[in-house]
Amino acid sequence: MSQLLIIGGGITGLAAAWEAVQFPRVEVTLIDAQPRLGGKILGSEIAIADEQPLMIDEGADAFLARVPDAVQLCKELGLEGEFTHPAVGRAQVFLGGELRFLPTDTVLGVPLDFESLAASGLISAAAVERASSEVDVDWPAPTGDVSIGEFLTERYGRELVEHVVAPLIGGINAGNVDRLSLQAVTPQLFAAARGGGSLTLALRKQQQQSPTDPTDPVFTALLGGTSVLVDALHDALEARGVQILTGSEAVSCSQSDQGKILTELSTGTISSDEVLICTPAAKAAHLLRSISPNTARQLEQISYSSVALLTFVFNKESIPGELLASGFLIPRTAQLLMTAASVGSTKWAHWDDGKHVVLRVSAGHSGDLRGAELTDEELILGLQADLQTTLGITDPAVATRVSRWPDGFAQYEVGHLQLIESIEQSLNKDCPQILLAGSSYRGLGIPACIEQGRSAAAKLVDS
Template sequence: MKRVVIVGGGIAGLATAYYLQTRAQGKVNYTLLESAPVLGGKIVSAREKGFVVEGGPDSFITQKTHALELCRELGLGNDLMGTNDAARQVFVWSRGKLHPMPDGVMLIVPTKIMPFLKSPLISWRGKMRMGLDAFIPAKRDDGDESLAHFVRRRLGDEALDKIAEPMIAGIYVADAEDLSLQSTFPRFLDMENKYGGLLRGVLAQKRAASQTRRANGKGNGQAPVSMFMTLRHGVQQLTEAMIAQCDANALRVNQRVVRVQRASDAYAICLDDGAVLHADAVVFAAPSYVTAELVRDLDSALAAQLAQIRYVSTATVSLGYKRAEVAHPLNGFGFVVPRSEKRKILACSWSSTKFSHRAPEEHVLIRAFIGGAHNEALAEQDEALVIQAAREELRAMMGIDAKPVITQVYRWRKANPQYEVGHQARVASIEQRAAQHNGLYLVGSAYHGVGIPDCIADGARVTQTLLAP
């Protein structure tokens, strides 16, 4: 029977274990080794005093269907919850106050004219510059470029500063000047290539969508799926359900892998307590800089390539308050902060508005994001200082002075891979090199997408390869 060792028990490693458990019909003997005392990696949901606090991800995108399908397969369908879209509004901190992001802005492009024209967030000069997108010819070469370069080229500096950079920083905690457009938002590149610009692309897509709606009459009768979904008791419900389906003896915690070597026709997986496991295949599901160290003896060139993927640190601070003690209406999903504002927080989610069941009756839950590409040191400070920074900012930006009834801080050291310009080519070259080692696989957020669905897709893809005749 084929022996497979999975190194790392985050969502990517767990997905691999789960698919091997449920798809291999006992043909594979798998063992997952996780260095931490618990499984789940960045997925942590703390349930305390009636609050559901997310330490890492609070939801997953549904356009990429792997996470949604897996939740349904695991019988979690009744606990799936979309965002509370009646309150869908994001604010942008600018010049000392929160401004609503104009209705219809799709990450970087306005899709509705009037709300955009009326919004005070962007100056008239900035709006006119954005309009020039309709006349600027498409770039000729198909090389990668940074998101900042792309937005500046098509929509101008102000659109980058007030809209694109803070929205994107909230998702990728990255510097837009370094972030690869090809690896993060290829659909904007497609719009440029296909329609000659973003505004033309948006108009064409709106026309196509309304034609489809007309052709389908009143729709297909199914309730629309929210763009982002979560689970009633937190995202950790997903990893808990996966763990429950796996063979308990196959998932081992407190097992730090320190080295992987070749041993005749197999791999020797060495643990920090001196134990050695042998396997025909190894699935590396740890951060790429960890994998780099683990494969150094096996292939130093592969190690060097893996080590090139940079990671940054972030922290999340969740604060629960009595509703009566927060005067702010919390009338939206939260706000993002342009880098030019030089604040200590990157973004803030009004979690109990964004999702139901996040705070008990008469209470609210707020989550601040600290750190990222420009402010790593802030996220790496002592917990008390991280909390203090978040509370000071909420006082200054939202007028919240009350003492929280719960406070949870999660510091994620070197947790967010940065998809820098050239990322796709870098990953292709890493995978080419890895393919020279029979039975060596790489999964997780470092490679083909940082989102939960991407990591699950990785696990599914590797399982298919492992089970191929």
């Protein structure tokens, strides 16, 4: 029997434990510093006076359906009956005092069709002309990693980057496209650019070669909220004999004379054959400081953005006009506190009780600390003012909730994947029985976290 300790019970650690129990002769212990499992996946009810409370996610509300790992894991846990998809898919950008739809024919904001880009009104006619000249140039393939902002500005001009690409990609990552890595954050753009020539033409060719069914949903959610997946994993793991310790913080890892890993916890010490660390990189650095100082130093180079996500519930009558999009994004040039708003009750039919509008509004990104530093009251007032600017809402909300995600988003800056490779090599040299997985490393979406957790667990228990 070999013993595997998994540190961190977010979706990465939970998926890792699920993978490990598929193997015979492995004893799995999963610990988390918090009193609950799930990490950045959390759902809770929001109370509305004299009405049924609404169950609304405080963090992730969906996962990509076209990347198979999350859908597959849900199926293994028998959760297909919980699947639902957005009722409305298209998003808008707030620009020049108006909400305008993003063009449909783009890959992460990179235009495939310049007519629909022009029709969106998101960039000027001169900027459309500048962007459309990208297809006429024989661009060299990138020789290494580069920032998304620099790469796309050179090809399509700054206006497209500021009004379309940055709100979209910067919004998903709470980051700055002038620092984020083309290779790590947008691997499909990097892969398309690798052949040289026009990126637009390469992406069009990719789409022709492997067309996606436009009726296939891009996102899947769970009717009871994303935390249904966490609860199902918790139950399934306990049923398979995994020892789950919450409220138990790992403090450091060391090696015993017998070749075991000793993990010191706030609640005692655990000895195991292998350890999988599924915490954010900064916490992993702390754990590895004595066993692999070089790994710890490199882990500390990964930076984070903090965000606040506020849920506002309004009476339907308080909303002037129709809400047609699933949400809207705010370019940095608009200088609002709000970075994005998701119109939950338009996007998800199960959040629409017929009487209320649910808005999930974000603040804070790399370079803007207000999401972390403002008080709850300041955030509510500031974002309500932004809702007046963007949607014309002047009535007060009937319910408000503030969810804070300090260091919520790892920033994959230029050279990120090279840094991760170096971290993995350094740890493998010092202590091959310890692996790292999770949102700080190779993808921060839920499917990418599940994939990382499962493959790291399989690698450890199969070795």
